């Protein structure tokens with residue numbers, strides 16, 4: 001197994017409070033992995049730690065690179081479009097991505113923008129929550145990297161579009177790349193997930209293949225997740 005992501009003994013404190021501790025995780029390439037956890041569990045923080053925009057202690061390696069600068073070359077993550085002015089047009093943001101990331105694939109962006117109904121002339125401030133999320137999905141998946149991070153990408157998108165995007169997302173990923181996606185709509189994303197990672201009590205408590213949950217534990221992913229979160233799952 002070639003590991004795309006390896007996290008060892010990761011710890012992150014904020015204002016003298018443990019946000020994450022003793023986090024261990026290894027993800028192989030070519031997987032779609034659901035990052036699940038309650039509000040405030042630490043999913044966004046974990047993504048920021050992986051990209052290096054938050055700094056904890058421990059070791060994080062992505063495709064052999066362990067420094068934040070090195071990791072950023074292998075990870076695509078659009079952190080809520082922070083840093084872009086509200087009057088910035090979508091087309092300008094795309095140009096910025098194209099200029100900054102050598103691995104940005106404009107052709108793929110155009111296809112995604114068409115699929116997601118994005119209008120390049122629209123300004124950031126005028127975008128609905130759902131359209132903003134679609135833009136984040138398009139920008140994130142247009143880079144050619146090994147690891148894609150999407151943080152609750154579907155929460156503002158209407159249910160019809162959401163189903164369409166979830167069902168199609170795999171086709172925008174390189175075969176050997178891994179997608180780590182956090183979401184609260186567990187049952188909706190479950191069909192595309194190869195594995196789940198659950199964050200609870202400031203650490204990763206479960207990393208399991210969805211096939212194992214369905215075939216050996218005879219549970220659907222949502223039930224397994226809910227029981228685990230309530231502390232009721234026999235986890236052997």
Ligand SMILES: Nc1ncnc2c1ncn2[C@@H]1O[C@H](COP(=O)(O)OP(=O)(O)OP(=O)(O)O)[C@@H](O)[C@H]1O
Pocket residue numbers: 014015019037038039040041042043044045046
């Ligand atoms: N900038 C910050 N300053 C202080 N505490 C923070 C900061 N960012 C996050 N936290 C705390 O870290 C914890 C984890 O937050 P995080 O946003 O990573 O959770 P999450 O699992 O992504 O939640 P959600 O599902 O609600 O998005 C929370 O307790 C939050 O209050």
